[in-house]
Amino acid sequence: MTKNNDFAALLRATRAKLNLTQELVAERLGVSFATVNRWEGGTKPQKAAQEVILALAAEAGVSAEGEVSSIEPAAGVTRRRRGAAPLSPSTKPMEQMLWDAACSIRGEKDAPKFKDYLLPLLFLKRLSDVFDDEIARLAEDYGERATALEIAEGDHSLLRFYLPPEARWGAISGRETIDWPLDEKGQSTKPKDIGEHLTKAARAVVKQNPQLSGVIDVVDFAAERNGERDINPAKLRLVVETFSDPRYRLGLADVQPDFLGRAYEYLLRKFAEGSGQSAGEFFTPTEVGLLMAHIMRPRPGEECHDFACGSAGLLVKLQLVARELDPTAKVPLKLTGQELQAESYAVAQMNGIIHDMEIELARGDTMINPKFRTNEGKVRSFDIVAANPMWNQPFAPDVFANDPFDRFRTAGGVTTGKGDWAWLQHTLACLNDNGRAAVVLDTGAVTRGSGSKNDDKERNIRKWFVDHDLIDGVILLPENLFYNTSAAGVIVVLNNRKHATRKDKIVLLNASKRLKKGKPKNYIPEEAIRPLAAAYLRGEPVDGEIAVITRLQAEEADYNLSPSRWVGQADESIHRPIKEIVSELLRLDDQTREIDGILARMLVRL
Numbered sequence: 001m002t003k004n005n006d007f008a009a010l011l012r013a014t015r016a017k018l019n020l021t022q023e024l025v026a027e028r029l030g031v032s033f034a035t036v037n038r039w040e041g042g043t044k045p046q047k048a049a050q051e052v053i054l055a056l057a058a059e060a061g062v063s064a065e066g067e068v069s070s071i072e073p074a075a076g077v078t079r080r081r082r083g084a085a086p087l088s089p090s091t092k093p094m095e096q097m098l099w100d101a102a103c104s105i106r107g108e109k110d111a112p113k114f115k116d117y118l119l120p121l122l123f124l125k126r127l128s129d130v131f132d133d134e135i136a137r138l139a140e141d142y143g144e145r146a147t148a149l150e151i152a153e154g155d156h157s158l159l160r161f162y163l164p165p166e167a168r169w170g171a172i173s174g175r176e177t178i179d180w181p182l183d184e185k186g187q188s189t190k191p192k193d194i195g196e197h198l199t200k201a202a203r204a205v206v207k208q209n210p211q212l213s214g215v216i217d218v219v220d221f222a223a224e225r226n227g228e229r230d231i232n233p234a235k236l237r238l239v240v241e242t243f244s245d246p247r248y249r250l251g252l253a254d255v256q257p258d259f260l261g262r263a264y265e266y267l268l269r270k271f272a273e274g275s276g277q278s279a280g281e282f283f284t285p286t287e288v289g290l291l292m293a294h295i296m297r298p299r300p301g302e303e304c305h306d307f308a309c310g311s312a313g314l315l316v317k318l319q320l321v322a323r324e325l326d327p328t329a330k331v332p333l334k335l336t337g338q339e340l341q342a343e344s345y346a347v348a349q350m351n352g353i354i355h356d357m358e359i360e361l362a363r364g365d366t367m368i369n370p371k372f373r374t375n376e377g378k379v380r381s382f383d384i385v386a387a388n389p390m391w392n393q394p395f396a397p398d399v400f401a402n403d404p405f406d407r408f409r410t411a412g413g414v415t416t417g418k419g420d421w422a423w424l425q426h427t428l429a430c431l432n433d434n435g436r437a438a439v440v441l442d443t444g445a446v447t448r449g450s451g452s453k454n455d456d457k458e459r460n461i462r463k464w465f466v467d468h469d470l471i472d473g474v475i476l477l478p479e480n481l482f483y484n485t486s487a488a489g490v491i492v493v494l495n496n497r498k499h500a501t502r503k504d505k506i507v508l509l510n511a512s513k514r515l516k517k518g519k520p521k522n523y524i525p526e527e528a529i530r531p532l533a534a535a536y537l538r539g540e541p542v543d544g545e546i547a548v549i550t551r552l553q554a555e556e557a558d559y560n561l562s563p564s565r566w567v568g569q570a571d572e573s574i575h576r577p578i579k580e581i582v583s584e585l586l587r588l589d590d591q592t593r594e595i596d597g598i599l600a601r602m603l604v605r606l
Helices: 004-018 022-029 033-040 047-060 066-070 092-104 111-142 145-154 194-208 233-244 259-275 286-296 313-325 342-354 420-429 457-467 526-538 551-556 578-605
Strands: 303-306 334-339 359-363 382-387 431-441 471-476 490-495 505-510 546-550
Touching: 004 022, 004 033, 004 047, 022 033, 022 047, 033 047, 092 111, 092 233, 092 259, 111 145, 111 194, 111 233, 111 259, 111 342, 194 233, 286 313, 286 382, 286 431, 286 490, 286 526, 303 313, 313 334, 313 342, 313 382, 334 342, 342 359, 382 420, 420 431, 420 457, 420 490, 457 551, 505 526, 505 551, 546 551
Parallel strands: 303 334, 303 382, 334 359, 382 431, 471 505
Antiparallel strands: 431 490, 471 490, 505 546
């Protein structure tokens, strides 16, 4: 038998030879990022996957030692042509699936509520497809599917999540029949319709996997109001049929590991704009999250926190970037997040599970009741904080005048009106002595109160942060990126221990020139994210994009830290010598007199 670590070593050697990240290798192999990460961690690939790994290793000129080179092709598997990159899983089929599914229940629920029903159902389909993949893997070792199922039912630890028969997609879609047990009265427990079946399935999954409580069972597909179902069973059946299309499989090798976050993003983009509601209130566009993660440059084992984590996208991206920066690291980040909304909390749990990441999550209002505390009752501190709290949130100063965690009084005072700087004060309380943070806020947060004759409290808090040299930089984002506003937004970067070359300086980056127009929202192209982060981290002036100001300059500007104030647009005009310009003006003057003479002669004839 081939040792598991043979393939782990082979993959690492192949990546090193080709100079590829795990993410790029995943694309070449046609599997998910998480799958490659597990293989390199020692998980044995299936036989079909072993063949593909060997082909890539041979392409790279890496020899397989021992019994790795003698593996027989899996039955029914055609060896890929050497040198031909496999097709990478795409999000397009998934988006089409979501759109088709949403159209199936259009009219049954308000548009912003679609995601509350579709995402748990999508998650259940993902669990079922992964369950089937893992049973197939066991079948390779034990001979046939029936034997593999019997073994898995006797030992659930062989699988990530054990799905009872009624929760498997074959049973849900009606393509497989199961024997429903009888209740205590001897009546069949078979559900009356698909709505009841889905609700029973979700509860059965939670019974077998308690860690999924509050994740997959967040909605009742059979809920009624005034004697009528919230979602008509016939339309719900259409959604199930859409998800059952074989083109839309969601197994380990079928979709990228962050597909659920992308699904959430897609549903928001599709429906939030027309709803008139702040459906995007807790979501950060993918490219903004990646930019923040690349600027934070997380290291293995660091403790990372998001106090307004929404779907946990920022935490997931921190871990993905950490793996990209150090592919061989065995120690993951320690991820924690707090979220107020139940629906977003459930999506965050799903996101962590799908990415095979452990994320410690808590529910509650962070500003009033931060859940992550020390044994002494103080706000717990972290190496990295990345967050996108609600912009311009109303802030009642009297509520926090006697803050039990002392986050405001000692950090510039209690603000009034807007809560942007209160969030930054909370962020500071969450940072350890070496901590750094990236927080997304409204653009007004870095300008309000500057130049005012009044004693503006926001401006005074900003002054306190500048005076204590805590602001590493401000990044102005392109306009119309976020789903609930067309405003540009800024990323404020804090650092408790700046590098010597950045002390008493603030890096101001204007990323608006990286904008790409989109419908309905603009975006920063993927190829611009790493160069932007690298330019920011270098901290050197770039015409039209980056300015570096001193603490004295910030004081002279009355603490206006907007990059658009400091970063002049690159001058693309053509400068000409004055003598040449004067000669051109004289020539044009002669032409004007000639034209006037012609017109005068024409008028005389008339």
